[in-house]
Amino acid sequence: MSIYFEWTKMMSVGEENIDIQHQRLLSQVNKIIDAMAYGITSKKVFDALAFFEQYINEHLAYEEKYMREKKYTDLSGHLLQHQTFRDEYAIFNKKLKSGQTPVNTLIEMEEFLGNWWIKHIGLSDKKYAQEFSRI
Numbered sequence: 001m002s003i004y005f006e007w008t009k010m011m012s013v014g015e016e017n018i019d020i021q022h023q024r025l026l027s028q029v030n031k032i033i034d035a036m037a038y039g040i041t042s043k044k045v046f047d048a049l050a051f052f053e054q055y056i057n058e059h060l061a062y063e064e065k066y067m068r069e070k071k072y073t074d075l076s077g078h079l080l081q082h083q084t085f086r087d088e089y090a091i092f093n094k095k096l097k098s099g100q101t102p103v104n105t106l107i108e109m110e111e112f113l114g115n116w117w118i119k120h121i122g123l124s125d126k127k128y129a130q131e132f133s134r135i
Helices: 016-038 042-069 075-097 102-133
Strands: none
Touching (some): 016 102, 042 075
16 A cells, blocks of 8 residues: 545645646656555666656646746745755766665655655745735
């Protein structure tokens, strides 16, 4: 039996496209949990890395543009957190290319994404959502 993350309205940042992108990330976290519970394969790890790359290219760029347009007061701090995500992706990618076992990489990815979900999306993203809701 696996425990999955579920989207609730409380997780919303009040911007539909960002909420949809966050839901896709949550779905990816659940896929990684499935892979760990029911069998990790190299394909599943590479699929997760491909998602990471897409997430970086689409979501982070979209969210950064959104925050710039709204003149978010803590933009620089938020951008540093996004850079951490990009750096982690590069590390996971390098580990796989250097031959680290997919199991270890997937476990590390699941831990990172779980923490990202709680700390970044659950706390940091909610800060800009609260700021923008007062405008």
